[in-house]
Amino acid sequence: MxxxxxxxxxxxxxxxxxxxxxxxxxxxxxxxxxxxxxxxxxxxxxxxxxxxxxxxxxxxxxxxxxxxxxxxxxxxxxxxxxxxIARTFQLNASFESLSVRDNVRVAAYFGRDNRRFAGLSIGRQAESHAEEALAAVGLTGKDDAPAATLPVLDRKLLMLAGALATRPxxxxxxxxxxxxxxxxxxxxxxxxxxxxxxxxxxxxxxxxxxxxxxxxxxxxxxxxxxxxxxxxxxxxxxxxxxxxxxxxxxxxxxxxxxxxxxx
The missing domain is CATH 3.40.50.300 (P-loop containing nucleotide triphosphate hydrolases)
Structure with missing residues (x-):
């Protein structure tokens, strides 16, 4: 309750x-x-x-x-x-050409606020939420890798990190x-x-x-x-x-x- x-x-x-x-x-x-x-x-x-x-x-x-x-x-x-409310899916969903970190940054930036016009930078708060999400799933050391190169387990963890970055x-x-x-x-x-x-x-x-x-x-x-x-x-x-x-x-x-x- x-x-x-x-x-x-x-x-x-x-x-x-x-x-x-x-x-x-x-x-x-x-x-x-x-x-x-x-x-x-x-x-x-x-x-x-x-x-x-x-x-x-x-x-x-x-x-x-x-x-x-x-x-x-x-x-x-x-x-x-x-x-x-955040969600992960049966099939892995990510921006293949972006790095692990940038995938999670996108989620952190757009996932909790209605942003009609994107700013020129992600901002400190979104960066912090992205860092926390990557650490929570154990992807901190792989944050520069392109999403397309990740093995299946890490792709699932990346999707989970993106969900967590929205602070659900x-x-x-x-x-x-x-x-x-x-x-x-x-x-x-x-x-x-x-x-x-x-x-x-x-x-x-x-x-x-x-x-x-x-x-x-x-x-x-x-x-x-x-x-x-x-x-x-x-x-x-x-x-x-x-x-x-x-x-x-x-x-x-x-x-x-x-x-x-x-x-």
């Missing part, structure tokens, strides 16, 4: 229709300040569409999205970013460790753990279940645009619906072993 006792984010009966298809159907949930909410589910469950609605890329057909009590349902993406209160991460090796996933998990410990609220979508359950304080599983589970990560391994439509028996058993060993 925020200082006023309200959830930081509330999705109230949100739906998104594409013609006759309901990609998200009458979904409601709250996210408390400082929480890490993990969202899982099969491909096509509506997870990324939900992020598109929250971040303004594709507004809800019906329902409301409230951020710190403010209705942001129909705001454009840049206004939502300026309000304090809420960070949305869409499949942040997709395509990473187990060792790289562990490294990324360490970075995200530090970010969560700093007080930034996080909602993450992920198919790598060990990443999802080890980071999340609460899990929401979607299927066909609807919630089929919401609760503690441990409850996933015994929920029959989740096992049948998503995890399967083998994955459920492996996940149970992982959570038992992680005690």
């Amino acid at each position: 925020t200082a006023t006792g309200k959830p930081l984010l509330s999705c109230l009966r949100v739906s998104k229709h594409f013609g006759a298809l309901a990609a998200v159907n009458d979904l409601s949930f709250d996210v408390a300040e400082g929480e890490v909410l993990g969202i899982g589910g099969p491909n096509g469950a509506g997870k990324t569409t939900l992020f598109d609605m929250i971040s303004g890329l594709s507004p809800a057909t019906s329902g409301e999205v409230l951020f710190d009590g403010r209705d942001i349902t129909r705001l454009p993406p840049e206004a939502i970013c300026h309000a304090g 209160r809420l960070l949305l991460m869409d499949e942040p460790v997709g395509g990473l090796s187990p060792k790289e996933t562990d490294h990324f998990m360490t970075v995200v753990t530090r970010i969560a410990a700093s007080g930034i609220t996080i909602i993450l979508i992920e198919h790598v279940m060990r990443f999802l359950v080890q980071l999340s304080s609460r899990v929401l599983i979607m299927h066909h645009g609807e919630r089929i589970y919401e609760g503690a990560p441990r409850g996933l391994i015994s929920d029959r619906t989740v096992i049948d439509v998503y995890l399967g028996e083998g994955a459920s058993q492996r996940l149970g072993k992982l959570m038992t060993e992680g005690r």
Whole structure:
């Protein structure tokens, strides 16, 4: 909850229709300040569409999205970013010809203020926020490298640094460790753990279940645009619906072993 006792984010009966298809159907949930909410589910469950609605890329057909009590349902993406919600994407998004540092500078400069006319310099404050973001993800020593030359892990960290440079209160991460090796996933998990410990609220979508359950304080599983589970990560391994439509028996058993060993 925020200082006023309200959830930081509330999705109230949100739906998104594409013609006759309901990609998200009458979904409601709250996210408390400082929480890490993990969202899982099969491909096509509506997870990324939900992020598109929250971040303004594709507004809800019906329902409301409230951020710190403010209705942001129909705001454009840049206004939502300026309000304090940042997002990373499944595919790496960067300015390939710019350096690592300049990519993060752009995010720091434009990500929290409405700048109709760009200035002649970035400014001390934006420079400071860029420095902090690079340090937070461990890219400080690679700041002069062109973004196009980075390996996959560093590209993902760069996208995360750009999001952090906007000084968000809420960070949305869409499949942040997709395509990473187990060792790289562990490294990324360490970075995200530090970010969560700093007080930034996080909602993450992920198919790598060990990443999802080890980071999340609460899990929401979607299927066909609807919630089929919401609760503690441990409850996933015994929920029959989740096992049948998503995890399967083998994955459920492996996940149970992982959570038992992680005690």
